[in-house]
Amino acid sequence: MAHRWLHDLIGTLWSLLTDRPVSLYAASVLRIGYGLLYLVFLVREFPHRDEIWGPGSPWTPALAQQLFDQTGWNSILLLSDSRAYFELCYVMALLTSALFMLGWRTRAMSVLFAVVVTSFHARSIFMTDGGDNLILLMTLYLVLTACGRRWSLDARRERLRTARADNAPVPVRSFYAQQLQDARITLTTVVHNCGILVIAAQVCFLYGSAGLYKIQGPTWGGGTALHYALNLELFQPWPALSHLVDEYPMVIAIAGYLTVLLQVAFPFVLFGRLKYPVLTVLLGMHIGIAVLLGLPLFSGAMIVADAVFLPDRFYAFLPHLWRRATRRTGMRRPAPARAVGSASVPPQGRPVEPGSKHRAPAGQQGTAPG
Structure with a gap:
């Protein structure tokens, strides 16, 4: 019995991993979100780009190179000391972030975006806050995913290509070509699903470890951690x-206890509907x-x-909700009604047989053939 149960479990997990790509919309949301975040980050730091990453940074290229020798990191910003080269790299980073967010040639843009984030992060690792650490990890994971199949320019181009090819004859492929195509699809699906799994595991580890570290601190146990922060x-x-906010100590203490509770419990509530209120509270916390x-x-x-x-x-429900909201608020005008005599066919009445007592409904008399 146990052997059969284990065999069924392995078969279910294998089907989940290979049958179809999961969370395509979520992967697209991560692509749009991190592309937009890094684009806004680079635009915001544009006046200070030289002090943070450029040749005039207090963290000089020589210091960065010494750190690279110890950690094994590298950065394309250190390939040249020229200011023109740095400005070109900054403009290309802005362009790469925008194209990655829009989903243009996502396969190539995901790799370039990961190179950009890694290079800027490694160039001045002590000059930014902790937010770019998570962005760095997520950009590396997104390279493995098919994050351009939804809500992207690639998806729009694929829809147009499919629409044009509807009436075209289907090309006949050889047996080996079909086998290679099926293997490619399966491999892409497995890599995408593994990437999504790694992203989910990373977030669970982050929340769980943060909650467990907070439990060890006396300030979180005493409810005063947020007061000091x-x-x-x-x-x-x-x-x-x-x-x-600091004038309400009871509220601060409750918020601190609730933060620890949600972070520790987060990995255990993901398989039920309880995750929705937990995610909502975490949204307010962030x-x-x-x-x-x-x-x-x-x-x-x-x-x-x-x-x-x-x-x-x-x-998938969000576009329907958006259209419904725009109709209710009047942002989208209803389509104009067609005038009589337009291309639509008018309703036809029943032919009235001679001697019949039934008459055609009002407005349809005279429409029956004579």
Whole structure:
């Protein structure tokens, strides 16, 4: 009995891994989210690009190279000391982030985007916050996924190509060509599903480890951790708002306990409907971190990472919900009614047989053939 159960379980997992790609919409949301986040990050730091990554950075190329010799990292920004070369790399990074977000030639753009993020992260690893660490990991994982099959320019081009090829004759392939095509599809599906699994596992590990580390600290157990965080000058973008929130110690203590509880329980609630309220509370927590502590890049990276746990049916329903909302608010005007005598065929009445007492309905008399 146990052998049969194990055999059925392995067969189910193998079918889940090889039958079809999972979470295609979620992968596209991750592509759009991280591409947009890094594009906004580069645009925001454009006036300070030389101090952070350029030749004028306090973390000089010589110091970066010494670190690379110890860690094994590398960066395309150190291939030349020319300022013109650095400016060209920065413009190409902006362009790559935009094209990756839009899903243009996603296979190639995902690799280039990973190279860009890795190079900028390694060039000045001590000059940015912790948000780009998660973005770096996710960009490496997204290379494995088919993140351009939904909500992308590639998907639009594929739809147009399929529509044009509907009436074209199907080319006859040889047996070996068909076998190679099937093997390619299966391999792509397996790699994509493994990439999605690794992304989900990374987020679960992040939340679980963060919750377990918090439990070991006395400030989280005493409910005062958020009080000390709100009074750090380095993390006070709006001091007045931080002091206002700090005036409610009971709320701060409850928020701290709830944060630890959700982070520890997160990996265990993913297989039921309880994950939806948990993800909603985590969304509010990350928004609070972005506003109160001034870490929008980290919060945005975590919010986008949480999107991998929403099913595809949720994302497929969003366009229908958007169209319904636009119709209710009047943003989209209904299609104009066709005038009488247009290309539509008018309703035809029944022919009235001689001597019959039944008459055609009003408005349809005279439409029957004589």
